[in-house]
Amino acid sequence: MKVLYTWLKEFVDTRLSPREIQDALTMAGVEVSSCRYLGEGMEDVVVSRILGVDPHPNAEKLSLCRVTDGKGEYRIVCGARNMKAGDVVALARAGARLPNGMQIGKAKIRGQVSEGMLCSEQELGLAEESPGIMILQADTEVGNPLAPAIGMDDWLLTIEITPNRGDCLSVLGVAREVAAITGEQVVLPEASFAETGPPIGEIASVAVTHTDLCPRYSARVITDVTIVPSPPLIQRRLALCGVRPINNIVDITNY
Helix, strand or coil, X not given: CEEEHHHHHCXXXXXXXXXXXXXXXXXXXXXXXXXXXXXXXXXXXXXXXXXXXXXXXXXXXXXXXXXXXXXXXXEEEECCXXXXXXXXXXXXXXXXXXXXXCECCCEEECCEEECEEECCCCCCCCCCCCCCCCEECCCCCCCCEHHHHCCCCCEEEEEECCCCCHHHCCHHHHHHHHHHHHCCCECCCCCCCCCCCCCHHHCCCCCCCCCCCCCXXXXXXXXXXXXXXXXXXXXXXXXXXXXXXXXXXXXXXXX
16 A cells, blocks of 8 residues: 555645654554655756757757756757757756666766757656656746656555454545544545436335345446546556556546
8 A cells, every 4th residue: 555645735734754753663563664855866957948959960860859847958869759949858967867777977978968868757767668758848937947847755554464353455544544643633524515407216226135245235327427537646656556547437436
């Protein structure tokens, strides 16, 4: 069971740090096997914008990119093909060290100086493979550190749930456990919504044949649903917690 610290704090107003939550849960019998800062290795990666893309004079498969981080301009030799002028990207300037341990330096590539690297999700440890460099949303503010800009300024707790603690198999369940340990307040999610359309009895019915085994069964009908990708926040949270985003219908049941 993986839980994001910022997600957990939406359900429990705790003053404990991620490390303190790890210790408190473990001492209470809910083992937290790891507590990892997701932005580790991204400290020297900054949000930047591509000003121009030109062919490399000595290599057909390479490009020369002019990039700005809001304070200066950099020339970057890049082998990806998915970028264009105006794109917002992740720039590792000379001197940066990436999450995979790669040290970025100023180098001459096929006769052209490269003052850093435009990073892909794979190089940042965000994906197992990437078709090209990471392209950020167009309104991402240039010059800011990358981790907060992409929601990685967060901690991931990995919890080992034993068979008798099924109540902790959700973010809200873990929040209840933290609240029970600390005496802090659980903040339940807002669940109000408007009901429209014909009575549910005209659309669907439920029959309970063994009331001793199932004393109550509830159902709700949702119609006119369009299958689309989930919002970026939901996709990111699910992916970081080890669940592959698929679409809004599947993702909301996992969320």
